Amino acid sequence: MLKVMSVIVPILVLLLIVLPLVKVFKGKVSALSAKRRIILHVVMFFTLLVGVTVAAPIAFAAGEEAAQAASDSGMAKGLGYLAAAIATGLSALGAGIAVAAAAPAAIGAISENPKNFGKSLIFVALGEGVAIYGLLISILILNTL
Template sequence: MLTMIEFLLPLMIVLLISLPLISVFRGKSSKHSAKLRLATHVSLFFALVAGCILFEANGMHVFAASTVDSVNQMTGSIAQGLGFLAAALVTGMSALGAGIAVAAAAPAAIGAFSENSKNFGKSLIFVALGEGVAIYGLLISILIMNKL
């Protein structure tokens, strides 16, 4: 059974992490507040990781493995674990790169299309190339997972 602190503490952590996003959803954000919000999210993430480590060290289980038997039943090798980590990194980093590419290409495509409507097809290709990076990363991730 979960104790009250094991139930409320993760709920409070999720609430504290999502709290800075309220101003974004209301539409009240400036460049300074965006930097502050980013710093808040990064610091809360590392506080969350530190809190999980402290709870596990004190015997309170943050994750689902609350019994010793379930930990002993896990099978797999270091190579499998590193393979899963590689698949996750490939997917995440390719999505991040695609987001950066689309953030640069989409406004330029909109500007080119607004000046001349014949530029729609040409500008759409550059936006699609940025999205292709994420699809290629997902494909590589699936290939990695099939090898495990």
């Protein structure tokens, strides 16, 4: 029962979070309807968050032996590796978006006035700092495994 719930609950949570926004991203709803869907999405997310934090200790209190067996089998290490990968990947994606916005602006500023090179370089480097911080977090996660 615990194994089935550990598969079904995350899928259900993911569907409940994503489904209100499908038509918004496809562009098939008006702006007012999109605003309502986004509000529904936020309310549903926080409702699920509160529900999981309240119900999880009750539901999994009886399964402490199963949790101990799962952590011994390497599930905790697997989730740790997954967390490190997500931290690195999403921070690199964010850094790419930041540099994609800052670098053309920096090139334009330098072409107008070459004295702006130092200031422009700082803004591009700040975007790259996001990736470095994500890599640092993933190294810290890997050190605890």
